[in-house]
Amino acid sequence: MKAIRIPLLIVICLGTLACGLYGPKNMFDLFFGSTTKPPIITNPVREDVRLAVLWAGRSTMLIQVKDKLILTDPFLSDFAGGMMRRVVSAGIDLESLPRLDLVLLSHAHFDHLCYVGLRMIAERFPGSTLVFPQGVEPFLPDVPLNLLRLKTSYFREGFFGQKEMVEGVAVTPVYARHSGGRYFIDSYIWGVRGHCGFILEYDGLTVYYSGDTSYDPKAFKEIGRNYDIDVALVQVGPCRECYGRGTSQHTSSSESLEMFLDLRADFMIPVHYGALPEETEPHYPAQVLKELIGKREAESPDRPEWRTPRLRPVGTENIKALSLQDRILFLTEGQQVLFR
Amino acid sequence: MSWALFQAIPSPVVYEDSGGSECTLKAGLRWQIIPVNYSFSANRFVSNVQFFMINPVRRFAGSIELFFQPEVVLTEFDHSRLKRFWVSAGFRVIIPVVNYGELLSGSLGVKANLQGAQQGGAENYFGLEAGFYLYGMLGVQANLNFHGGNRFSLGLYVKYY
Numbered sequence: 001m002k003a004i005r006i007p008l009l010i011v012i013c014l015g016t017l018a019c020g021l022y023g024p025k026n027m028f029d030l031f032f033g034s035t036t037k038p039p040i041i042t043n044p045v046r047e048d049v050r051l052a053v054l055w056a057g058r059s060t061m062l063i064q065v066k067d068k069l070i071l072t073d074p075f076l077s078d079f080a081g082g083m084m085r086r087v088v089s090a091g092i093d094l095e096s097l098p099r100l101d102l103v104l105l106s107h108a109h110f111d112h113l114c115y116v117g118l119r120m121i122a123e124r125f126p127g128s129t130l131v132f133p134q135g136v137e138p139f140l141p142d143v144p145l146n147l148l149r150l151k152t153s154y155f156r157e158g159f160f161g162q163k164e165m166v167e168g169v170a171v172t173p174v175y176a177r178h179s180g181g182r183y184f185i186d187s188y189i190w191g192v193r194g195h196c197g198f199i200l201e202y203d204g205l206t207v208y209y210s211g212d213t214s215y216d217p218k219a220f221k222e223i224g225r226n227y228d229i230d231v232a233l234v235q236v237g238p239c240r241e242c243y244g245r246g247t248s249q250h251t252s253s254s255e256s257l258e259m260f261l262d263l264r265a266d267f268m269i270p271v272h273y274g275a276l277p278e279e280t281e282p283h284y285p286a287q288v289l290k291e292l293i294g295k296r297e298a299e300s301p302d303r304p305e306w307r308t309p310r311l312r313p314v315g316t317e318n319i320k321a322l323s324l325q326d327r328i329l330f331l332t333e334g335q336q337v338l339f340r
Numbered sequence: 341m342s343w344a345l346f347q348a349i350p351s352p353v354v355y356e357d358s359g360g361s362e363c364t365l366k367a368g369l370r371w372q373i374i375p376v377n378y379s380f381s382a383n384r385f386v387s388n389v390q391f392f393m394i395n396p397v398r399r400f401a402g403s404i405e406l407f408f409q410p411e412v413v414l415t416e417f418d419h420s421r422l423k424r425f426w427v428s429a430g431f432r433v434i435i436p437v438v439n440y441g442e443l444l445s446g447s448l449g450v451k452a453n454l455q456g457a458q459q460g461g462a463e464n465y466f467g468l469e470a471g472f473y474l475y476g477m478l479g480v481q482a483n484l485n486f487h488g489g490n491r492f493s494l495g496l497y498v499k500y501y
Contacts, residue, residue, distance in 0.1 A: 082443040082474075115439040137385035141401040141440040149385055183396065183475065185500065189342055 029085045035078045038091035038334035049338045056092035057333040058275040066203040070102040076117035081110030086275045091334025100125040101167040105132040106211030107195035108139035108182045133173045135180045135194020154193045159222050170201040176213035208232040215255035220262035232265035237285025238278035253288035266309040268328045311339035346500040353495030359419030368413035372499040377405035400441030400476030403434045420489020426455035447471045
């Protein structure tokens with residue numbers, strides 16, 4: 001028995017280390033927690049709108065621009081990388097989609113590059129196009145999808161990568177300040193690159209998806225100067241200090257609001273909060289953002305000069321002057337917003 | 341530098357130490373070195389072949405590799421009279437089981453143990469190996485050896501990249 005003491009000790013040490021790094025609550029939830037099912041829209045593809053965004057949760061969105069269907073970061077499993085249990089399942093059913101024109105992948109972290117999701121897409125829509133920035137390819141298995149790598153030069157030369165026409169949609173990878181990699185140390189110690197946001201242009205409309213990013217005072221202003229963005233899908237959190245500054249990886253709630261103003265987009269849909277218990281309660285970053293919007297409206301009633309939106313969310317057509325509150329649209333998992 | 345440090349992390353192993361009618365277990369350590377890996381599941385943007393610094397995705401998604409393992413038991417083999425330090429080398433095939441192998445992959449392999457006897461002289465023998473892995477980085481490996489003094493070993497597999 002003496003011989004097994006050392007391996008046993010090592011196993012106990014590894015277990016303790018895992019609990020320490022990962023958190024005992026997350027370890028408990030992984031095995032004994034529960035995941036709630038959000039309502040699923042059975043017919044999410046609309047004929048009567050120019051733009052629709054269905055937020056499935058986290059950074060997974062179904063974007064419909066006229067006749068094009070685009071899915072972002074398809075995190076469709078109930079577990080992030082098998083390690084962290086989702087609080088709410090992905091609010092989308094691939095079976096309800098007649099086709100999928102594009103899948104966008106912003107980077108390879110577990111909550112964005114989900115192998116379960118990739119397999120589901122490959123089975124339901126074999127041969128559909130998966131677009132990703134350079135640096136993600138080492139983390140992609142050989143899935144039966146049309147893989148399309150976009151050149152970004154890792155944004156050393158500016159804020160915009162290689163624009164490519166994909167299935168009729170112009171896709172441009174744009175700057176995000178985050179990290180690539182997948183397995184913790186490759187991301188955070190080695191600083192493996194391979195991440196971006198995206199600009200999508202189709203049918204005279206422009207949609208921006210931030211991917212994961214921290215705040216940059218120049219980049220988002222520059223993106224806003226170059227594109228008339230109709231809808232910005234902006235990451236919010238995770239953040240512990242959501243009222244203050246974010247981390248080197250993610251914006252805080254207040255920085256997400258700054259980002260939206262820098263981008264000068266017509267509308268913003270906050271994403272990336274909600275599904276996973278990370279720094280705080282999953283919906284906390286959105287709650288803080290709502291509070292900050294209210295404060296800003298009260299403190300600075302002089303609104304910035306907004307463009308007249310090309311589109312309006314259905315139900316707001318009669319509002320003459322849209323407030324900041326009207327322009328930032330909070331969805332629940334599985335909810336869809338329609339623009340006409 | 342950090343990659344080299346990760347290679348220095350050993351995997352804990354329990355070895356059988358058998359001789360005559362006596363049999364006991366010995367704790368030991370094994371280092372996992374992979375000089376070359378050929379992936380069956382590399383996408384068109386990356387190479388199938390990797391040397392030493394092995395991307396886990398291409399490995400656990402289905403691959404074959406040459407491995408090299410320095411091994412040591414912490415105290416002398418009392419019964420088998422084998423030497424404490426030795427090296428083994430062989431081939432293993434990694435098979436994806438769950439999520440392209442990320443959540444669970446398995447392996448089967450053959451290896452040659454190049455060990456010596458305490459009295460001097462070579463004691464080389466073959467063995468079979470099987471394992472299961474999480475993320476291709478943390479797993480359990482069992483060895484069945486064709487040597488009366490060290491018929492089996494069971495250990496963890498710890499290797500980052």
